[in-house]
Amino acid sequence: MTGQSESPIRIGVSSCLLGQKVRFDGGHKRDRYIDEVLGDHFEWVPVCPEAEAGLGTPRPSMRLVREGDAVRLVETKEGRDHTRRLERYAEKRVRSLRALELCGYLLKRDSPSCGMARVKIYSEKGMPEKNGIGLFAQELQRVFPSLPIEEEGRLNDPNLRESFIERVFAYARLRAFFRGRWTRGQAVAFHTAHKLQLMAHSLVAYRELGREVAALAETPRQEFRQRYSDAFMAALAVKATRGRNTNVLHHCAGYFKRVLDAGARAELAELIEEYRTGFVPLVVPLTLIRHHARQHEVSYLQGQTWLEPHPRELMLRNHV
Numbered sequence: 264m265t266g267q268s269e270s271p272i273r274i275g276v277s278s279c280l281l282g283q284k285v286r287f288d289g290g291h292k293r294d295r296y297i298d299e300v301l302g303d304h305f306e307w308v309p310v311c312p313e314a315e316a317g318l319g320t321p322r323p324s325m326r327l328v329r330e331g332d333a334v335r336l337v338e339t340k341e342g343r344d345h346t347r348r349l350e351r352y353a354e355k356r357v358r359s360l361r362a363l364e365l366c367g368y369l370l371k372r373d374s375p376s377c378g379m380a381r382v383k384i385y386s387e388k389g390m391p392e393k394n395g396i397g398l399f400a401q402e403l404q405r406v407f408p409s410l411p412i413e414e415e416g417r418l419n420d421p422n423l424r425e426s427f428i429e430r431v432f433a434y435a436r437l438r439a440f441f442r443g444r445w446t447r448g449q450a451v452a453f454h455t456a457h458k459l460q461l462m463a464h465s466l467v468a469y470r471e472l473g474r475e476v477a478a479l480a481e482t483p484r485q486e487f488r489q490r491y492s493d494a495f496m497a498a499l500a501v502k503a504t505r506g507r508n509t510n511v512l513h514h515c516a517g518y519f520k521r522v523l524d525a526g527a528r529a530e531l532a533e534l535i536e537e538y539r540t541g542f543v544p545l546v547v548p549l550t551l552i553r554h555h556a557r558q559h560e561v562s563y564l565q566g567q568t569w570l571e572p573h574p575r576e577l578m579l580r581n582h583v
Contacts, residue, residue, distance in 0.1 A: 271306040272435045275360060275368035275403075277377045278309040280415050285311040289321040294415050297369060301428075304574060308363055312376040312399035316352035318345060327375045327384045327395050334384060336375055336398055346398070349376060353402040364438060365410060367431035370400055372414040379404075379414045409496040410434070421582035422502075425573075430499050432573045433460070437495060441488050447479050450491075459569035461498050463511045468498030509539040515552045515564060522559045531555070546580040 278285045282293035314320050323338040325345065336346045353376075370377040374397050382395035396404070404412060411430035418424045440453050454476045461469035475482075475491050482490075512535045519528065534548040549570060556564040564570065573579060 270364075270435075270439065272304065272366050272431065273308050273363050274301075274305040274431065275308045275310055275365050277369065277371035277374070277415075278311040278314070279371055280369060281307060281309055283309060283311065285314040285320050287313070287320075287322050287324050292371060292415075294418075296418060297415060300577070304577070305367075305431075308360070308365065310356065310399075312349060312353060312356070312397075315356065316345075316349050318348075325375050327382060327398075329384050329386055334395065349398050350402070353399045356399075357402050357406045361406075365407070366435045366438065367411040367413075367427070368403060368407075369418075370397070370403075370412065370414050372416040374400075376400070379412060409493055411496075411500075421579070425579040425583050426502065428577065428579060429460075429503075429572045430496065433457070433499055433568070434496060436568070437492055441492065450479055450487075451476055456566050457495075457568050459511050459514065459567045460572060461495075462514070463503045463507050463569060465498045465501040466507075468494065468501065472498065505539065505541070508545060509535060511569065512538065512548050512552070515556075518561050518564055519555050519559065522561075523555065527555075544581055545583050546578075549580060 276297065277292075279290075279292045280294045280297050282291050282298060284291050286292065313322065313325070323340060323343075325336055326339050328335050328337050334346075335344055336349055337344050370379050372378055373382060375382060375395075376397045376399045378395070378397040379400050380396060381393040382397055383391040383393055384395035385391045400412075403410075411427055411434055413423065413427040418427065436453075440449070454472060458469065461472065472491065472494050475487065475494065479487050516528070516531050516535065519531070523531070531548065531551055534543065534551055537543045538545060538548050552564070553570055555561070556570070
């Protein structure tokens with residue numbers, strides 16, 4: 264099973280990351296990986312809060328300043344306050360994004376409007392602390408708490424990159440499933456297909472989601488959809504560790520006990536151990552498992568999203 268869905272997978276993105284000259288200095292912060300690599304798989308929805316709010320390009324640089332319990336967006340030199348203007352824009356723009364059914368969002372790090380975390384907030388004495396959230400990013404997270412959101416700088420970390428893109432494709436599958444008419448049996452099948460993927464992130468969450476599915480007959484459909492969706496995305500937001508991935512690999516190997524000879528079983532066990540100890544990346548034992556699943560027609564494994572949760576050409580598991 265691949266991570267693809269029939270509808271285009273739309274991702275919100277800070278416009279400057281695509282090379283649009285909307286920065287305060289009239290420049291951009293084009294990210295080649297986002298623009299050229301991910302651009303082949305996603306449909307971008309570019310947004311620049313400051314430019315679209317009418318603050319102009321170029322414009323004075325701004326920063327977040329703490330005033331008592333409030334955080335204000337002010338011009339660095341002149342001190343003009345643009346907080347309410349940007350807040351009104353953010354409320355309106357984020358509401359408009361609902362109709363686009365975004366499956367993720369990539370933000371510009373350190374931005375007083377778009378920064379997701381650790382944005383500098385200055386005290387009244389001018390001393391900064393890196394504990395803020397950009398005003399637009401804050402509204403985005405409030406309205407879309409389950410949406411996969413990441414900063415471009417963090418995509419340089421292979422594990423964070425793989426986690427974000429995995430969640431984007433999972434969210435796309437989730438939305439596609441609930442978009443049409445669905446039955447209890449189909450909900451069971453969806454949950455079953457994601458069993459190994461959920462186990463790699465949180466075995467506890469997988470079991471809790473299983474209980475939600477088991478109680479579906481007694482749960483109003485809309486309530487089930489909301490509860491399952493929230494819990495599903497929360498589970499995938501838990502970091503998939505090498506240890507949990509190793510446990511899932513051993514779980515997969517169990518399906519070949521009766522179809523592989525002793526040598527083939529030993530080879531697979533050796534690759535799993537080499538992954539566990541960090542000698543090879545995850546793609547190595549996974550490739551062999553996919554091969555055996557196809558060769559021996561192990562339909563259960565062939566239907567598991569964990570074996571291929573995103574397009575193979577992105578090579579995300581070559582580095583984790």
